Amino acid sequence: MIKMYGIKNCDTIKKAQKFLITRGVEFEFIDFRQTPISKKTLQSFIDVVGWDKIINKRSTTYRNFSDEEKQNISLSLTLKNPTLIKRPVLVTADDIEVGFSEKLYQRFV
Template identity: 40%
Template structure:
């Protein structure tokens, strides 16, 4: 299992801790320290769509000018990894976005 996020993101830390507590072997990938390649980003975008994967409520988004916001999502995520909603969890079952109740339930961590 891979968990993509930011090391200082509270939600990523909670997800990682809960997944490990329930016996999962979690490989954590900090998307700032280890930028994702175009293929991985494209896969995430294909799975979730721009509207869900891009965090347009983030401080990073608000600091971008109109020209930068108009760039394709792939370019934005490549240049500004913190724009990705987090965490993205990759397993043999597929990809999961966020740490909402439905994702927690899927992994049996909603106890």
Template identity: 45%
Template sequence: MTRTLYGLKNCDTCKKALKELEAEGKRADFVDIRAEADLPSKLPRWIAAVGEKLVNRSSTTWRGLSDADKARASGVTLEGLLLGNPTLIKRPVIETGDEVLVGWSAETKSRIG
């Protein structure tokens, strides 16, 4: 099974996820969301799959946004907000075939094939 993990190279959670997947013999290709990901084509699919769960509301980037920008984190302008601020994307985003998983939680770990 092909798995792609989208994240940031310096993200501790992404590093942990890759390490744990490797330890379990599950290969995952890493794609940096700032430098390598084709966000204009990925975001519509991710948003359709997980919605606002894609927004990392505990990030430094989120805390630095204006109230107006925070209001954009719901509805039709979510994609534009994430395109302009890729570090707002909750990490990691993992694609496993047709499924999109966000974050490195017990639920995510149980759903990775």
């Protein structure tokens, strides 16, 4: 089963969901705000794709951080501020993909 992590009101999440739904791809959506992810889950994302891909440097949350905070992004800081996580995070049995592009998602169809 595919799991999609994100925030329900995110435009990129909506695009990714629409893409999968219109192609009949089943997935489970997990909203970071309603069901906070665990430290173990976040660490698994980082282990596969790395911090650079996980952190959304365009987010308001990130931009409002001090330079020191930006240099010291940690698991606990990210768990307290889930909007730091780039969306969507798509988890399959074999891989983790961050962000949305139709080209990237074609392999799930």
